[in-house]
Amino acid sequence: MSAIVIYRSKYGSTKQYAEWIAEELGCEAHDAKGMKVDALLPYDTVICGGGLYAEVIAGVSLITKNIEKLEGKKLIVFSTGLTPPEYREYYDKLVVEKNFKPEMLSKIKVFNFPGKMIIEELSLPHRAALKTLKKIMTAKTNPTDMEKLLIKLCDTSEDMTDRAAIAELVGYAKNAI
Ligand SMILES: Cc1cc2nc3c(=O)[nH]c(=O)nc-3n(C[C@H](O)[C@H](O)[C@H](O)COP(=O)(O)O)c2cc1C
Known part of the structure; x- marks a missing residue:
């Protein structure tokens, strides 16, 4: 096999x-x-x-x-x-x-x-995508579980x-x- x-x-x-x-x-x-x-x-x-x-x-x-x-x-x-x-x-x-x-x-x-994910290692398009995503998600007044998760993911460098x-x-x- x-x-x-x-x-x-x-x-x-x-x-x-x-x-x-x-x-x-x-x-x-x-x-x-x-x-x-x-x-x-x-x-x-x-x-x-x-x-x-x-x-x-x-x-x-x-x-x-x-x-x-x-x-x-x-x-x-x-x-x-x-x-x-x-x-x-x-x-x-x-x-x-x-x-x-x-x-x-x-x-x-x-x-x-x-x-x-080590922020300094990311390509510029990936860094920009995470920045935009975080901006959109943090602007929500009543974020869902998914939106809260995405904010956390954007801030991870580990x-x-x-x-x-x-x-x-x-x-x-x-x-x-
Ligand atoms: C633009 C971008 C989007 C990502 N989206 C997700 C995601 O939806 N869910 C997740 O758990 N991790 C997400 N990550 C983190 C990657 O999945 C994680 O860093 C993974 O270990 C990368 O695998 P690789 O090193 O083999 O490419 C994302 C990272 C970047 C840069």
Whole structure:
């Protein structure tokens, strides 16, 4: 049985998780940029990781748009993001709803890991996007949970990547290998 880890990562946190997972599973990790679904067909287990950007898991469409072609494989998706622990349950649900059709959830197992955002490392467009978002959200008189969360995310500058977080995913994948 064989496995591959693929990832899309702008600032390196998803790449780091992908490499940790690949090391644990004794398989390879590849940047999914420009990758076609055919490259995944030789593997029994496909693990796809992406950073969260406006609740979208970077690169996940390679899996979700090709779900029929990947039929019969063990599919695992993980995201990395900055969700504070008190919002995790609420936010994980939101991310799942935004990235997957309900019928896909019986075929794909989803995990979310704590990510990294160091303000000084961000591209200018990303810094500008966060600044604008924060301005809009703080102007709200009665912010919703989501709006409060977004304000918190905009102010985060922290590396929360943690190798221990991959244990459950690795255990799940190993059962399939
Ligand atoms: C413009 C922008 C939007 C983001 N949107 C989200 C988001 O919706 N949810 C979240 O949890 N984190 C969000 N983040 C934080 C990233 O998901 C986090 O830094 C992640 O670890 C990045 O992964 P990467 O280093 O592999 O690119 C955002 C960061 C930026 C710069």
